Amino acid sequence: MIVQTALLIGLVLFSVLAIVLRDLLRAAISLAVASLFLGIIFFRMRAPYAGVFEISVVAGLITVLFILTIALTKAGGDVWESKTVNLLFPLFFAAFAAIDALVMKGLVQKIPALPSAPESGTFGDMLWRGRTLDLVGQIGVILAGVFSVLALFRKRDKND
Amino acid sequence: MIILFVALPLVVAGVLPLVGRVSRRVLPDLLANAALLFLLVYAVTAGRSLIAGGPVLQQINWLGEAVNIRLALDGFSLFMLLAISLVGLAACLFSVDYMEHYGAKANYYALFLVMIAGMNGLVLATDLFNIYIFLEVAAIASYSLVAFGLEHDELEAAFKYLMLSVVASAFILVSIAVIFGMTGNLSLSAVAKALQELQAGPVVAICSALFIMGFGLKAALIPFHAWLPDAHPSAPAPISAVLSGLLIKVSGIYALTRVFLNVFGLTPSLSLVLMYLGAVSIVIAAFLALGQKDLKRMLAYSSISQVGYIVLGVGLGTPLGIAGGLFHLFNHALAKGLLFLTSGSIQQSTGTRNLDEMGGLAKRMPITAGTNLVGSLAIAGVPPLNGFWSKLLIIIALVQAGHPGFALVAVLASVATLWYYLLIQRKAFFGKLNERWAAVREAPFWMAASTVLLAALCIAVGIFFSLAIKSWVQPAAGVLAGGIRTVISSWGF
């Protein structure tokens, strides 16, 4: 439990760093490290498939996409960000964390829950047999993403 | 084979890029429109007979083995499928001519079909997470369709739309996770049953609040409407028609009503919240629409206002109110789709959307003027067009249920709506012909044909409103008015 809590704190820390850091590249790397932490948290929750997906796709693929975008948009110069925001952020965050902790403490054992059906089979069974319509949805989402990128990067034959 | 509603558009969309390499224009046009026409015919003919004996729950079989795809087609789903197919077909026909100067037609049709597939999947889903997935499918397709022209305005609108919409989706998913935590289930019928047993008031209230924020943003209810007045005008006209006419209703209102009326159950406090949200949307959006110079922006604010009517009617919870709200959903889909299509015709012929620059276009574009008039009167609620009957139903339902204040608000806003629509008519079509437009021509064939189709439907549904209500709206309203019972008793697999 201690290790898990430490990992969770690490996750939140690096995510906040990703938002606050000025240099975009460092922010992207920080986001990748946060994904790494999240992947390890998933592993420790006995969710290896989620962990693998998180690390390889989010920490890997999405970070690469971010770095690609950063490289393609570098020449524009820095966007001025307000300094006060970076100072206010920890304060607000600490305040929120305090309220959050109180709320969660108050809610402990208060949310009623029904037991769910016990699981059987492997992850493969669950994904392919239990959530088959999700796979159709995934095909749709992938098609949407692919066509979106094709549409947004198409060659314009006419003048703008 | 209800799965066709989702599978057919996806398959055709997947094939379209290859077809697009062979033939840039004719084959993609043909394929896309044929697919939508097939879906429309299927919805009208097969759908009615399918649900004659109660909701159709289909478990798909693949090569003899039962595949775990469960789709449910009940009165409400069929009603939405009909609306989606009608407006989708009209917009697709319109695109045959309109999208010529955008280029990449095969890509456009592919995205369009993916969006339709997402919407169809949403209305057929029986599971909370499936609703979320198909919501995202339609949404991602719509982001790039809004930005399709790649001009500054379109990119800006698409970006803001994307940011807000993703936050809404996150809220929806968190709520789904909490519901799963409470009930241990994701399918709608099981969750409904479990929530009845649990009686977990406060937590259900939090989940309801998250759903209202999430689905309310998708439906563009005030105060979650900020993305719509930029996104809908900037998109190409047929996409504006589908977004305003369908997407905000399917991913916003359908999901909202399905969850609140069939799964959570409409408690008095929830009903009141929905009614207030609806009333606020009606009034504020009507006022905001009055000051607009851009034709499409005015139409966009009008969409927000009319969605308020739908939420007001459905939130009331009485069978008459729900019937009125759903009928208004259908009518508004037809009429607003029509209006956005005619605005596209105007934009293509004159190159402007600014009302002050137009004038007297009726002399040069009679068909467009006529259909626009039909659409405007339909939304404003002028008899005997369809919008009148649906608004009347809502108002009567409000008075009967003892909410005269809301009814008064609805009537007054309707008058304001009529006023700004007549304003559009006067500024754009009637009056003296602006010399700049002395040489404009009527819209090309397919554009004009699709608007005539929708206008004819508005008139027909208006004249034969009792038939329309009895055969299409009543089953849908019955499903919702039955509340949790319909889902628990008849959706158990």
Place this chain on the structure above:
Amino acid sequence: MINTWYLYLFFSAGLIFAGLFGLLAKRNLIKLFISIEVIAKGVSLVLVATGFTKGNILLAQALVVTFIVIEVSLVATALALIINIYRRTQSLDVRKLAKLKG
């Protein structure tokens, strides 16, 4: 619900709050999108934690895997938009995107 669920909820609420704050406060388009990624992390944490504490870890993993696929598609579309915006305005400042009145 088991007490550990509330621990995970606490942290994921913090993540979502941080992401929302970033959305409101930051001006750089890419930073805005990083904030959205943080919100997505919070959501996936909630999903897996809920599944874990209810004993349905396989179902939760299936949901999270699908969610990550959706997230990738979303990132691709959004970054394509951002690159196009950059090509148009030569800037990543969201204040330059204030032409429409909203």
